[in-house]
Amino acid sequence: xxxxxxxxxxxxxxxxxxxxxxxxxxxxxxxxxxxxxxxxxxxxxxxxxxxxxxxxxxxxxxxxxxxxxxxxxxxxxxxxxxxxxxxxxxxxxxxxxxxxxxxxxxxxxxxxxxxxxxxxxxxxxxxxxxxxxxxxxxxxxx
Amino acid sequence: xxxxxxxxxxxxxxxxxxxxxxxxxxxxxxxxxxxxxxxxxxxxxxxxxxxxxxxxxxxxxxxxxxxxxxxxxxxxxxxxxxxxxxxxxxxxxxxxxxxxxxxxxxxxxxxxxxxxxxxxxxxxxxxxxxxxxxxxxxxxxxxxxxxxxxxxxxxxxxxxxxxxxxxxxxxxxxxxxxxxxxxxxxxxxxxxxxxxxxxxxxxxxxxxxxxxxxxxxxxxxxxxxxxxxxxxxxxxxxxxxxxxxxxxxxxxxxxxxxxxxxxxxxxxxxxxxxxxxxxxxxxxxxxxxxxxxxxxxxxxxxxxxxxxxxxxxxxxxxxxxxxxxxxxxxxxxxxxxx
Numbered sequence: 041x042x043x044x045x046x047x048x049x050x051x052x053x054x055x056x057x058x059x060x061x062x063x064x065x066x067x068x069x070x071x072x073x074x075x076x077x078x079x080x081x082x083x084x085x086x087x088x089x090x091x092x093x094x095x096x097x098x099x100x101x102x103x104x105x106x107x108x109x110x111x112x113x114x115x116x117x118x119x120x121x122x123x124x125x126x127x128x129x130x131x132x133x134x135x136x137x138x139x140x141x142x143x144x145x146x147x148x149x150x151x152x153x154x155x156x157x158x159x160x161x162x163x164x165x166x167x168x169x170x171x172x173x174x175x176x177x178x179x180x181x182x
Numbered sequence: 183x184x185x186x187x188x189x190x191x192x193x194x195x196x197x198x199x200x201x202x203x204x205x206x207x208x209x210x211x212x213x214x215x216x217x218x219x220x221x222x223x224x225x226x227x228x229x230x231x232x233x234x235x236x237x238x239x240x241x242x243x244x245x246x247x248x249x250x251x252x253x254x255x256x257x258x259x260x261x262x263x264x265x266x267x268x269x270x271x272x273x274x275x276x277x278x279x280x281x282x283x284x285x286x287x288x289x290x291x292x293x294x295x296x297x298x299x300x301x302x303x304x305x306x307x308x309x310x311x312x313x314x315x316x317x318x319x320x321x322x323x324x325x326x327x328x329x330x331x332x333x334x335x336x337x338x339x340x341x342x343x344x345x346x347x348x349x350x351x352x353x354x355x356x357x358x359x360x361x362x363x364x365x366x367x368x369x370x371x372x373x374x375x376x377x378x379x380x381x382x383x384x385x386x387x388x389x390x391x392x393x394x395x396x397x398x399x400x401x402x403x404x405x406x407x408x409x410x411x412x413x414x415x416x417x418x419x420x421x422x423x424x425x426x427x428x429x430x431x432x433x434x435x436x437x438x439x440x441x442x443x444x445x446x447x448x449x450x451x452x453x454x455x456x457x458x459x460x461x462x463x464x465x466x467x468x469x470x471x472x473x474x475x476x477x478x479x480x481x482x483x484x485x486x487x488x489x490x491x492x493x494x495x496x497x498x499x500x501x502x503x504x505x506x507x508x509x510x511x512x513x514x515x516x517x518x519x520x
Binding site: 153154 | 238260262266269299
């Protein structure tokens with residue numbers, strides 16, 4: 041548990057540093073949670089990221105084409121992400137993965153509603169991958 | 183032509199001024215303002231009583247109307263909803279009245295960040311951005327933002343009266359889009375109207391100014407300096423805090439601390455959530471008061487007794503602002519000597 045706690049502290053400190061230094065305000069715990077749960081379940085991790093990108097793309101399309109915005113987009117993205125995760129959850133009999141799938145929808149909404157969608161998306165993806173890598177390393181040296 | 187009016191302060195004033203001036207040139211104008219009550223104007227003025235849950239959608243009906251010029255206040259307060267607004271309205275002209283520290287939790291914690299947030303709402307339809315902002319660093323950001331969507335940038339004049347960027351912006355719109363210059367009398371009339379807005383009221387022996395809608399320190403400083411210059415009176419402030427507007431409480435706290443160092447600021451009465459800590463931060467001139475009629479009475483008596491001007495600041499929708507405005511508007515009779 042110590043390695044998990046240290047990683048959490050590291051992620052939070054990096055997030056605060058990024059805010060102070062570059063005014064990055066979109067750091068949220070969802071990529072961290074997603075990355076931690078992905079360890080030992082790489083397929084979950086891949087689906088988590090794909091459902092994030094899929095929900096984000098759909099959110100952007102309905103915003104630009106149909107001028108839907110705000111809570112309508114948010115709820116749509118959460119449902120889309122969970123649905124995207126559903127086949128995996130059924131196949132692995134893992135209900136937690138389904139609930140965590142909702143978080144990638146929340147991430148998609150945070151990216152969609154941010155000031156710079158591209159930067160925020162890259163930031164979320166980078167955080168996820170970095171944390172996954174660090175967590176992977178931490179597990180190798182218990 | 184569609185004009186979207188954004189910015190921190192003076193949006194409604196700018197929309198109304200543009201409406202009157204363009205209409206006086208014989209054009210068919212429709213405008214919409216927002217805020218406590220949303221109003222649509224063409225030849226007549228009507229309040230929007232029934233509003234959709236997501237009020238940005240009400241703008242879709244407005245832009246379908248057949249007018250020469252449509253002027254709409256961008257009521258959004260986050261970069262996201264500001265952009266959504268502009269995607270719906272598709273304005274050719276975006277006006278940024280000024281960039282000041284308000285809605286910091288959504289827009290950014292510095293004026294530079296807030297300017298970037300405004301820029302992120304510029305959409306492809308925009309051909310011109312007109313700004314009344316005077317700070318060069320902020321202007322540079324706005325200019326760059328305009329350039330990103332291929333729009334021209336125009337700097338509006340400012341006439342040293344709070345809110346006078348509205349006049350400069352109106353002149354810029356007239357000149358650049360209708361090829362007309364505003365004559366001396368017309369400009370002076372507009373400036374005089376603004377000066378009236380920034381005039382103290384009198385209630386019994388007390389001079390007071392309702393600046394409760396001045397929600398950012400930069401604007402508060404401009405208005406306080408203007409009132410000081412105009413009336414040459416020392417000032418007592420009623421700072422009315424709101425629990426749901428902690429961003430404002432935070433940005434005003436250091437402002438009040440610095441303000442209290444000025445000789446002509448005699449007291450800062452602080453009411454509402456967070457008043458204890460702000461009072462401590464201000465120091466000896468800070469006084470924590472309850473949001474009740476007795477405290478309002480105390481403030482009014484203090485100002486009246488010492489011949490000070492009472493200025494309300496920070497938030498309008500507070501119990502203390504309601505009590506003070508109600509008492510002062512109906513004509514305050516000082517209880518001194520009673």
